[in-house]
Amino acid sequence: MNGQASLPGSPGTPTGRPRMTRSARRAQLLEAARDVFGHRGYHAAAMDEIAERAGVSKPVLYQHFPGKLDLYRALVxxxxxxxxxxxxxxxxxxxxxxxxxxxxxxxxxxxxxxxxxxxxxxxxxxxxxxxxxxxxxxxxxxxxxxxxxxxxxxxxxxxxxxxxxxxxxxxxxxxxxxxxxxxxxxxxxxxxxxxxxxxxxxxxxxxxxxxxx
Known part of the structure; x- marks a missing residue:
């Protein structure tokens, strides 16, 4: 066969879990951001930490929020x-x-x-x-x-x-x-x-x- 067969649940769906809807992902990211901003404050909070808290990669976070201010604006x-x-x-x-x-x-x-x-x-x-x-x-x-x-x-x-x-x-x-x-x-x-x-x-x-x- 040419190429490899796709793994179960791929792409982006480890262990076969259904892909999260955009609205659900956004809510998840906002919840993680709220925790980080609450503990760090706006200026000390980092997008790396927010992505890690949400369990996503930074590119996924940036797909929803182009920058830290955009994310904070949505929360406020x-x-x-x-x-x-x-x-x-x-x-x-x-x-x-x-x-x-x-x-x-x-x-x-x-x-x-x-x-x-x-x-x-x-x-x-x-x-x-x-x-x-x-x-x-x-x-x-x-x-x-x-x-x-x-x-x-x-x-x-x-x-x-x-x-x-x-x-x-x-x-x-x-x-x-x-x-x-x-x-x-x-x-x-x-x-x-x-x-x-x-x-x-x-x-x-x-x-x-x-x-x-």
Whole structure:
């Protein structure tokens, strides 16, 4: 015979395992990258280590992400989108404004304490000096402010400018408190921290009663 017969599962499918789909491979690479970036930070992380962590060759990694910044951008974009969804879901979870304030603050503590650490990238990214990455984070923050503004405008009957300023205050309080809590070693306990910040926020926002109709 001319040429050699193909080995079982070849090419690229050792031990006969089916070839991973592109979307599944991308998810695998992102998970490995998240681990490496989480431990090393952006600047110290290396594509070699990310490829090794994912169990692929560097050419396979570069097929999906041409460079380290492209890979980090994808991670931050996904984390930012998840953060916005989490905050919006918290606002929609109840029509009771006091409970809604607590749910919104809890959403930020959920973000920074997520087990896989994905959404922490929005708060911990060390490439904020890169305009594109900074823009992703800023847009996510603005989207969260928009969601709170809409709820405040509807429920308190305030004009948009006043409602947005209140929303900026609530998002800023939540973001700063959650980041500090993370840096302080998750102390005080999560539920205590959420209750403290919710009480602080509600004593201010509660001064704007819900307008029926």
């Amino acid at each position: 974009q996904g984390a930012a989108d998840d953060m916005v969804r989490t905050v919006r879901a918290a606002i929609r979870s109840t029509t009771d404004n006091k409970a809604r304030v607590q749910a919104t603050i809890q959403a930020y503590f959920d973000v920074v304490s997520s087990r896989d650490g994905a959404m922490r990238l929005v708060f911990e990214t060390d490439t904020r000096a890169t305009p594109e990455i900074a823009g992703l984070v800023d847009r996510a923050t603005s989207d969260c402010i928009d969601a709170v503004t809409e709820a405040v405008t509807t429920d308190a009957g305030l004009e948009p400018e006043r409602a947005r300023l209140l929303a900026v205050g609530l998002v800023g309080l939540s973001t700063t408190a959650a980041r500090y809590w993370l840096d302080a070693g998750l102390q005080p306990p999560r539920e205590d921290a959420i209750t403290l910040m919710s009480q602080l926020a509600w004593r201010g926002i509660g001064g704007f009663p819900r307008q029926e109709g």
